[in-house]
Amino acid sequence: MYFHNPLKNDRCAVSEEDILEVSVWRGTGDTGEYETFQVPARESQTVLDVVTWIQQQIDPSLSYRYACRVGMCGSCAMMVNGEPRWTCRTHVKKVTRDGALQIGPLRNLPTIKDLAADMDPFFDKWIAAGGVHTPSRSRAEPIAEVSPEDPGRVEANKGIECINCSVCYAACDTVANTPDYLGPAALQRAWTLYNDSKVEDRQAVLDAVSKNNGCHNCHTQGSCTQYCPNELDPLSAIAGLKRASAKSFLFKSKEDRQ
C-alpha cells in the first residue's frame, strides 16, 4: 500500500505494522455499503484525521464534513464503531477495537453522501421546539441585571453550551422510533429558555414542547446524556420540562375554573 511520505518534522511516523483497518460507509440516501481502507496509525490521531487521510491519500471522492476541528462547531459527528461521536475530538486509540474502526454517517438523519448527514431536520426541530429568544427589551435599553446565582440562571447555564452536534439526537432510540420527536438537543434548548429570566412568555415555551412531538415522548433512555461530548445532560433538562408542563397543566386548569 501507498504510504504518505512522512513530512520533515513528523516525529510520529510509525512502522508498517501499525495499520488501522477502517471501514467507511459509502453511498447516498439509503443505499450504500462499507468499504475498507488501511490507514497508518499515528500518535495523536483523531477519527477525523483518519477520515481526512483516506480522502487526501487514498480515495479523493470520500465525502464528510468538518469545520472548526476543535469541538466547537458540531459539524463532524459520525457513527464510530456504532456509537455517535464528534470525530475531531475523538482519539483513535480510545475507540478502536482490535485495530479496527467502523465509521458511518450520523444515525437518525438522512445521509447526503458517504459520511455527510443532512442536518436540516435537526435544526427544523430546534426551531419548532421554540428554541429562539423573543426580544424582551430593545437595543436602546440597558442590559438586564441578572445575578449569576439566580437559580434559573444556574439551571439555564447547565445546558447552554450545546454545540448542536446532533450526537444526542443520533443516540436516541425515541428519535428513531418517532421521527417527529423533537429530540434531546432541541428540548434542552427549550429548557434553557424556560429558565432564562429574560424570557417573558414561559408558557409559550411549554406549549411548544407539549404537542404530539414534544418532551412527553421521551422515555428517559439516557443515551443523550451518555453520549453528549460536552457532558451536558439533556435527560434532566427534558425531565425538567415534563415537570414544568405537568405543573402548568394542573395549575392552568385550576385557574381556568376560577
Next chain:
Amino acid sequence: MNLGLYMAQRLSAMVMVPLVFGHLGVMIYAIQGGLTTAEILERTMGSLWWFLFYGCFVVAVSIHSAIGMRVIVHEVLKLRGLALELVMWAFGISILFLGARAVMAVTML
C-alpha cells in the same frame, strides 16, 4: 404523545402505586400466612371497600395501559392517525370491560 396523554398516563400510574402495593402485600401475606384463595375470596365478596379498591385499579389500569400500548404500537408498528386512536380506545375499553367483569366476580357474587 402530548401533555394530555402524558398526564393521564402518569396520574393513573400514581393511583395504581398504592393499589398495587396493597395487592402484592395481600398476596404475599396470604401465601406466606397459608391463607387459601378461598379464604381471600370469602373476605372480598360483598365488600364495598374491595369493590372500590379493585374498581379504581381497573379504571386506572385501562387508562394507563391503553396509553402505554398506544406508545409502543406507534413506535414499533409506526401506526398513526385514526388507526392509532382506535387501537388505544379498543385496548382501553377491552381492559375496562374484562376488568369490570373480574371485579364483579371477585366482589359481588
Next chain:
Amino acid sequence: MPLKIDIERYDTDILILGSGGAGLFAALHAHQSAPAGTKITLAVKGLIGKCGCTRMVQGGYNVALGNGDTVERHFMDTIQGGKWLPNQDMAWKLCEQAVVRVRELENEIGCFFDRMPNGQLHQKAFAGQTADRTVHKGDLTGIEIINRLMEQVLSRPIEKLQEHRAIGLIPNKSGDALAGVLFIDMRSGKFRFVRAKCVMMGTGGGPTMYKYHTPSGDKTMDGLAMALRVGLPLRDMEMVQFHPTGLLAGEHTRMTGTVLEEGLRGAGGQLLNAAGKRFMFDYDDRGERATRDVVSRGIYAEMRKNNNPEQVGMFISMGHLGPENVRQKFAGMVKRCADSGFDLAAGKVEVVPTAHYFMGGVVVDPDTRTAMEGLYVAGEDAGGAHGSNRLGGNGVANSTVYGGVAGDTMGADIRKMPTLRDPDEEILSAEVERAMRPFSNKPANIQTLRNNLQEAMWEDVGVMRTGEGMERGLSRIADLRGELLETGVDASHLAFNLTWHDWLNMASLIDISEVINRAALTRENSRGAHFREDFPEPGELEASYFTVVQKQGDELTVSREDVQFTIVKPGETILPDDEPETLVAAQ
C-alpha cells in the same frame, strides 16, 4: 471545454455570503430594514452558523460599557494597537456601535454573557487594552453568540443555500455594478448563478495558507480572491496576525495549529525553550504577558535558535500554578489537550505561533459599501478597522457591528434599486471554466501542494520577514500556481467532492498568498503584525501609509496610500488630560 456546462439560475433581492457574525447580522438587519417582501438569501460554504470563526471565539467581545471605560478609550486602544494604520472613521464606528450591538445581542437576540455578583456584565482585559472591557461567556463566547444568532435567522423567512460555495462575483456588462454571484452547490456539484440587487460578502478571510493556522477549515480566502479577480482594491494585505500559542501535535493531525487560549499566559503560564528555560523576558519586559505579535516573534526567534529538527516548537507550562487549579480554571483547554494526548495541567505542551486573523481586506467605506455598486463587505473580509494589528476582542465586535451595518445599508439602498442586473455572460462562463479547469488534467495529490504552500508562507512570509525571503516566497508561490494548474481532479463524482474543493481552496490561497507577499515587500518598515528584519523600525508615524493591491488585467499593482488622521493625530489623544494611562489593575 468538452463537458457540457449547466448553470441553474436563481433570483433574489439581497444575497449574503457567509454565516459568521457578519453574515448572520447582515441577514437579520436586512430583514428588519428592507421593505416588506424583499427576498433575502443566505448562502454559505458549510452549514448555517456551524462554520467560520465567529463560532470559535473564546476570549470575548470588546465593548466600553462605562465604569470608567469610554468609547474614546476603546478607540484610542484600537488606534494604538493598530499602530496608527486603522481607518479612523471605521475604528470609531466599531467602538461606538459595539455598545449598541452588545445590547442588541443581550436584549433582542437572547445571548447571555457572564455576570458579576451584582448582576452586571463581567468584563476582563486582553493584552493591549487599558480597561476591563471584554465581555464573554466563559471561554466559549462565540458559541453563545452564533447559536443565538443562528436561531434568529433560522426562525425567519430567510432563504438558505447551505453548502453553497461562492466562486465568482459576476459584474454586469458595463462592469460598474455587481449582477450576482456564481456558486457551486457542493451537495450536487452543480453550478448555480444567483442574481441579487445587493450582495454582502462576509466570507471571513482566513490565513490558512500558513503551516500552522487557527481558523476553521472552510475559510480559505475565497472572498478576497473573488474581490481581487473582479478588480476591487485590497488594503493592509501584509497584515497577518499570529497567535503565539498554537498546539503542535504533529503534521498528520488537524489539531495542530489550533489555539491555546491567551488566558493561559495572562494567568501566569510560562513559555519554556527546549532547554527548559524561560525566554520571554529576553525579548520584552512584560515577559509572557506581552502582546501577541511580540510573543509570537519571541517564540519564533527561539525556534530558529534551536534548529533541532526533532524539537520544533517551544513549550507552555502551567504546572507551577497547581495542576488542580489549572484543571478547574481552564477546564475546556485541559480537556482539549488531553484529547490529543497532552497534559496541560501538570505537564508541558508544545506550542508554535499560528496564523490567526487577517487584518487586510477589501477597501470599504464605514457603511460597508465597496467601489462596486451592489457589493458590500463586512467582517474579516473588510480591511481598515484594525490597521496593522487587531486587539483581542475586536474581531467579533467588528464582524457583528459591520454585519449589522451592512444589513441596514442594504435595506436602505435596495429601495433605490428597482431591477436586477444582468450578468456579463462572458465573465460568468470564464468563472465556470476556471472552476472546471482541474477536470481536464490528470488527477494528482493536492494536499502535497497545500503543504508546500504552507511551508513556503511560514518560512518566507511568516512571523519575521526579509526582502530576500519574500522574493524567494514569490517564486515558490509562482511555481506552486503552475503546478496547481497542471493538477487534476477526477470528475466522475462531483457531488460533495471535497477534493475538487481542496483544489479551489488552493487556487484562492495561492492568489492571496501572492498578494500578501507583494504587499509585505512594499511595506519597508515594521508595524504591528508585520515585522521585517531588514526594516525593523516602525517609520515615522505622521507619514503612515497603508498598502493597496489591485488587479488590473493580469497585473497586480501595489501602491501606498497615506493614512488620514481624521480623528486623532499620532502623539495626540482624544481622552481628557487627566485620564490615567490604564484602568487595568496591575497583575
Next chain:
Amino acid sequence: MIRPHRTHPLWFAYMLHRLSGLGLALFLPVHLYVLAMALTRPASLDRFLAFADNPIVKLAEFGLVFLLAVHLFGGLRLLALEFLPWSGRQKSAAAAALAGAFLVSGSFLLRAV
C-alpha cells in the same frame, strides 16, 4: 446483538420497563378473563381453586406478579425522576430500583415455590 449505543444502564432500565409493561398489558387481560370466567361460569369456588392449583396457571400468575413488581419499581423510578427535583444520580437510582425490584420479586418467588 444489542447495538453499541444502547449498552448503558439507563437504556436497559428503559427496555426492561417497556418489556414488563408490554408483558403486563398482554397478560393482564388473560388474567382478568380467566378470573372472571372461573368465578362466574360454574359459579363455584371449587372449580376455581382446582384451576388455580394448576402449575401452568400458577406459573403464569407468578409471572404476572413478577412483571408487576419490575414495572412498579421502574415506574416509581421514572415518576421520581420526572416529578421530584432530581439529582444527577439517575444511574445509581436506576440500579437501586432494579435491585429493589429483583429483591422483592425474588423473595416472593422463594416463598411461593
